[in-house]
Amino acid sequence: MLPEPIRKFIDAFSRLPSIGPRLATRLAFFLSGLDKNNLKELEDAFAGLKKIGRCPNCFFIKSGGHLCGICADPRREKNVIAIVEKETDLISLEKARVFRGNYLVLGELAESGTLTSVEKLRLEHLKERIKKELGDKAKEIIIALSPSTLGDFTAELIKNEFAGMSEKITRLGRGIPTGGEIEFADEETLKSALESRN
Secondary structure, three states: OOOHHHHHHHHHHOOOOOOOHHHHHHHHHHHHOOOHHHHHHHHHHHHHHOOOEEOOOOOOEEOOOOOOHHHHOOOOEEEEEEEEOOHHHHHHHHHOOOOOEEEEEOOOOOOOOOOOHHHHHHHHHHHHHHHHHOOOOEEEEEEEOOOOHHHHHHHHHHHHHOOOOEEEEEEOOOOOOOOOOHHHOOHHHHHHHHHOOO
16 A cells, blocks of 8 residues: 555654654655655755764764864863763753763663663773773772663672772762653753762
């Protein structure tokens, strides 16, 4: 019933986070009604995503250069590292304009409550960074995971992994409600959470 391009679009887009088959169908019909200039603009935007890479230091996104803009900035405190779950958490913390350290993007937390192979690799990479760049010890590691059951459990695993590798290991203060997500917290709440970390 539906043309092949529309079916392929719906199949591909319904696999994206927060987009199911119904929204993917609505998007397909909306986009198919756009003029050629608007479609070309969207095509160019998608093509640009192919040029995005991962920073080998913190695993945040980068476009060109060896490191992302944060890791390449000499004004950042290299010995203070915030471990976040996802890129949108990092962006939210940066908007608060309080944190001047570096990051590690851990990756989406597994529902099983154990560290995934990707998370383990990234944490091992951070340990190597601390050994090579910071003389075996960071000044502070901030575990900036959302205050949910899963976030709390993962935070304890990370705390145990880095015991002895940092002068102090802290969590964000509880300005963020339990069960809330960093990504959706406002700048003032994040500022308060960073300042009241313990």
